[in-house]
Every structure is written in C-alpha cells, then in structure tokens.
Amino acid sequence: MTTRGRRRRRRVGQVSSAQAWLWLAPATALILGIVLFPAIMLVSASRGEYSITGLRTGDAGWSNYTKVLDHPALGVVLKNTLVWVVVVVALTIVISLALAQLLVKDFPGRRFVRWAVIVPWAASLVITSQLFVLLYDYNYGMINHLLRSVGIIDTSIDFLGDDRLTLASMIVVGVFVSLPFTIFVFIAGLNAIPDDVMEAATVDGASPWQRYRHVTLPLLKPALLVASVLNVIYVFNSFPIVYTLNDRNPGYAHDTTITFMYKLAFKSQEKDVGMSAAAGIFNVILILVVIAIYMKVVSWKEETR
Secondary structure, eight states: OOHHHHHHHHHTTOOOHHHHHHHHHHHHHHHIIIIIHHHHHHHHHHTEEEOTTSOEEEEOTTHHHHHHHTOTTHHHHHHHHHHHHHHHHHHHHHHHHHHHHHHTSOOTTHHHHHHHHHHHHHSOHHHHHHHHHHHHOTTTOHHHHHHHHTTSOSSOOOTTTSTTTHHHHHHHHHHHHHHHHHHHHHHHHHHTSOHHHHHHHHHTTOOHHHHIIIIIHHHTHHHHHHHHHHHHHHHHTOHHHHHHHHTTSOTTTTOOHHHHHHHHHHTSSSOOHHHHHHHHHHHHHHHHHHHHHHHHHHHHHHHHO
16 A cells, blocks of 8 residues: 555544534533533632622631631531441442342333332432421321331331431431432343353352352442442432431531531521532542542553453
C-alpha cells in the first residue's frame, strides 16, 4: 500500500478539533450548567454571611467551616450518618442477593413478582416515605393495628417518636426503597454467569453451597461492587426519607449530614445559609472520597486482570 493510501485510511473516521467540540458542546454545557456552576456558587456561599432572609451581608472567610466543625450536634449527626449508610447498604445487599437468587428461578408468576418488586423504585421517595409515616402512626397506623390485633402488643408503639426506634424505623424504609434497583443489578449479574461453568462445577462434584461460594459469588463481584458503591451514594443522599420521617422531631438527634445541612439553613435557630453551604462542601468531599475509593478499586481490578 502506498504512503498516500495509508494517510487516506488514517483519515477515515477522524474529525477535526472544531468538529469534536461541536458535538461535545451540548454535554459540556449541561455539565457546566448543572454541575460546575452550582459547585462554584456553593463554595462562594460557604464563605459568605447572610441575613435571616437569605441576603448576603458580607464575607465570612473560613469561619463557616469552623462553626460547622464546632457544632455540638456534629458528632451525633456523623454517627447517625455512619449507622444509616452502613446498615441500610448491608441489609440491602444481603436481602437483594437472596431475592435475586429466587427471581432468576423459573416459577409461575415470576414476571408479576418482578413487576411488583420494581414498584417501590418507580414511586416517588416522598410519597413512599409519607406512606410509611401513615403506616407507623401511633394512633391510626396499620402496623400498630395489626400488632394489637394479633396480640403481640397491648399498647401502640411510637415508631417515629421514640428515640430508641426512630433510626431503626427509618432504616426499614431505606432498605425498602433500595431493594428494587439492587435486586435487578444482581439479577443481571446472575444471568451473565455462563451455564457451562455451573455445569462443570456440578460434574466435578461441588455441592450447592460450594458452587455458590466458589463460582457464583466470585463471578458476581462486579455486580456486588457496583451495587455497593451506588447504594452508598444513593443512601447517603436520601434526604426525602430521613426528613419526611424525622420532621416531627426537634433538634438533630436522628438527622444525617444531608438533613443537618438543610436544617442549618431553614429549620434551626441558626438559620445560617453560609454554615449550610459549608456543611454541603463537607458532604461533597465525603462523596468524592467514596468515588475515589471506587475508582481505585476498579483500576486495581483492571491491572490484576
């Protein structure tokens, strides 16, 4: 092939930089508009002083960050956030893995069950959370009514008003709304496992537990990693659930960092937009740390592969 022919073949499918940027312009504008610009405004707000009506009155420097770190409720909020994220994600992974194993089996009504499972994911989080507020209601809630009718309890349980039960009640809702997405991630992962691998393990005499432990779980690791990381981000940012279920309680005893940030600006005695923005910066940093860990793990897996 001549040199001219090689050059012509290399040019096939190539575009100029101007053409490439033209195609990338919509996505770039979207990123700048809904990601970069709000981030810049958040950093600016975190270094400002604001009146009770939200008007900027001056610069605060780094004092807003200091006030957030010195806030007396920060320790409780961080503890609640850790418990909330770890327990919800762990329970979601375990329960979803079991349900996914069931839903990949062939049984009558499987399609209907799969449709039913996806409903909580399709519904609005606010609607689902409000539904559980009604179910948990001390006087008229269906859960208390059922427990009393079968004789398990004599008096109603204050699921959302008792400090010992509030966080646990929120965790139940968090797991409920996180199950559908995770179940379908695991169903996809299980369906991707080749049948001949399982058949070979069976021929070699592996028991069902050995096949699950040494074949299914290792091949399901990519799905487990994706489900875990996305659920951590999703649960960490679950403002509607925590706020809707915990709105009736004063203070920060059952808040996570995401509702703590909101209350600093609108519901607390501080009503400080600058402190709220500074708390938002800390939230972004936590999420970025999680994403960095995820990218590190993924790159490590690619290198070892």
